[in-house]
Amino acid sequence: MRALIASPTHTTTLTTISRIDDRLALLLQAITHEKAKHGFLSSMCTDPVGFVRRWVMSQQRDLEVVLGKGSWGEADGEWGGEEWRRGGKMGVWGSEGAWEGVGSLLGKMK
Numbered sequence: 001m002r003a004l005i006a007s008p009t010h011t012t013t014l015t016t017i018s019r020i021d022d023r024l025a026l027l028l029q030a031i032t033h034e035k036a037k038h039g040f041l042s043s044m045c046t047d048p049v050g051f052v053r054r055w056v057m058s059q060q061r062d063l064e065v066v067l068g069k070g071s072w073g074e075a076d077g078e079w080g081g082e083e084w085r086r087g088g089k090m091g092v093w094g095s096e097g098a099w100e101g102v103g104s105l106l107g108k109m110k
Contacts, residue, residue: 004010044051092098
């Protein structure tokens with residue numbers, strides 16, 4: 001086993017595999033972006049007026065949520081209250097769950 005690990009060909013093989021893996025990841029990312037672009041353009045081509053309407057409504061909802069004036073479609077108003085607008089430890093964004101979620105998301109981005 002030591003002879004295999006210490007062998008220069010073993011190190012070269014691992015380096016080659018690593019480079020191929022990196023190229024494969026870049027190709028998969030490019031395919032994903034092209035698929036998203038194709039879906040976007042196909043949807044816009046099929047029904048341009050409806051597409052723009054849906055997009056504007058989506059942007060308006062997102063803006064309301066960011067500004068703390070809107071909600072995410074809750075039925076009884078349990079979300080979107082003052083705790084969502086408040087910062088610091090007393091708000092939702094300062095909670096342990098928010099920190100763990102952001103940490104997990106950032107860990108997946110690497």
